[in-house]
Amino acid sequence: MSGRIEVLYHVRGEAKSIEARAKGIAVEQSVEMPLEPIDDPFVLEETVGRVNDIADLGDGTFAVRIGLAAITTGFRPGQLLNMLFGNTSLQDDAVLVDATFPDEFAEAFGGPNHGLDGLRARVGAKGALSCSALKPQGSSPRALADIAARMTQGGIDCIKDDHGIADQSYSPFAERVPVIADAVATEAAKTGVATRYLPSLSGNLDDMRTQIALARECGLDGVLAAPMLMGVEQFCTLKKENPDFAFLGHPTMGGVRMAQSFLLGKFFRLLGADATIFPNYGGRFGNSKELCLSLADGARQSWMGLKACMPVPAGGMTLDRVPEMLEFYGPEVMLLIGGSLLSTKERLPQETARYVNAVRSFGNS
């Protein structure tokens, strides 16, 4: 007998029909057929979903808690996502808000290889980390390496490829990554800061394995990876195959009406993201402060014995917001400022240094 995942959905509806709707979700996310013809007691007891609780939230929505049999997931990430939200993602009245898992999921998935503490240790930091992004796509490997070099001169902790930089003709992975890795290593040797460059993975599982192998040859130990785009199975596979690598999760294609606090904060962590990028409040994505904090807390608070995952707020952030963001998130965070830093052009090393200092000095004043 296996345990149950409890999934919390917020469902728009009316009091008179919510119980039937909740049962509908329990069936949709398990056996997906009428229960009447089922006579196998194993199926009825061990795989059919159950309505655990329904609470009226008073704003036309209901908090519906469904118990899904852990065994139906096969303890694989793709099937887990399929059972958590698969077909219900197509029904407009329901949003997946959260889920709690039996302990066996921590063992099966393992969470981050390195996590929040591992990322800090790599750059010798105890407080918040700084991160920026290489842009714009369309730039040559040399142009991107030049930007990376100047950010490294400023002593930044992490530099990632823009998630739109894949394996295009104007900047193929195999040409781009060695040049950028070399530029970062050269400049980092001068600053004494162990700046990390995380190239962006793309393509199918074979391609991404090749990319990680090349990254390792270039002396790198981390990558940018988008679980919802590559498929969560590929993400977990790569994470497990490369225990020396850190995985920075990117939220692209995350708009699936799953609460970001669950998807980007907890689910990506369970899958094994060492750090997770999410849209910050006050930027161009319209997230609230509450959502951001609950997402960050989901990533870093004690949970299932998994390593903490580094929250990485991003999206239209500016240097003058650094103190405010650090005040808000505290030191267990990596800030990601891309476009506004790149806008400083020839002053990039100096502005990067200003950014890094603002991050480093937080809590030490």
Place this chain on the structure above:
Amino acid sequence: MSGRIEVLYHVRGEAKSIEARAKGIAVEQSVEMPLEPIDDPFVLEETVGRVNDIADLGDGTFAVRIGLAAITTGFRPGQLLNMLFGNTSLQDDAVLVDATFPDEFAEAFGGPNHGLDGLRARVGAKGALSCSALKPQGSSPRALADIAARMTQGGIDCIKDDHGIADQSYSPFAERVPVIADAVATEAAKTGVATRYLPSLSGNLDDMRTQIALARECGLDGVLAAPMLMGVEQFCTLKKENPDFAFLGHPTMGGVRMAQSFLLGKFFRLLGADATIFPNYGGRFGNSKELCLSLADGARQSWMGLKACMPVPAGGMTLDRVPEMLEFYGPEVMLLIGGSLLSTKERLPQETARYVNAVRSFGNS
């Protein structure tokens, strides 16, 4: 110089700010940084997204047409999806409605291996096809094979695994598929109908390759595959590696605020789905008739020189709706009726035959 994809988004907003918002999407889905510091003419001319048109739809939304440089996709499916909707999927005001592609995409992706006509030819049909699903998950391979045998006795065209049937302990793929394939082959030899069984793929790319190889050994020539769950890269890779196989696309995790008519009708076809399952009107998914017809038409009408993809309406359908559905969709369709057929229990072969006859007799009366 490369062509441009034109993407149509419906964006909620106000007249005074829509132009700025449209520019924001064009930037988000391309270089994702302020344009001011960009001085590389190649980037400005060849990779930055462009606002092609904005039209007020009069209901608080605007039709925004953005031209995205084809070259930024690297002509790979994952990066294509990333550029079409990646980060914008996280912004609540925008829905992706449609996209038109330069001809080079038809060549790069190839679309269905067999498509609508190939699926019909396999079962010797000229009209609509019938399909059902093996459920409930939790059943043993033997129990599922028994259901499949009885459906085959009824002369059904296609039987697919429920998309929730993966590789769980109670019915592992390697145990389940040979038993079911054998049961279907045995009964099909008696009916003379070349009934197809399509097992459901799950796991990472390696797992799915192994599964297809096993399916082929069992004499099968098609699978059920969920592009949004496995990652579109894996879907395309498997489709290209297995030209003898047909791929039935499943919509699970398709709730990404991309119009179903585009995602399930056209995009899955471009990726190579031979058939595409979608939620029918009047079922449990709340799709309108207009949406269903536009989705089906997107799958089967002449488009980019690609083979037509078989539309497969599904989701809470009942046998008594067969004539209505065939009247609505016409004969270029495969109906998928699962739960209500399974509810007939011991009358499964007879009810399957009734279903098949209703489908076969359409247009021949």
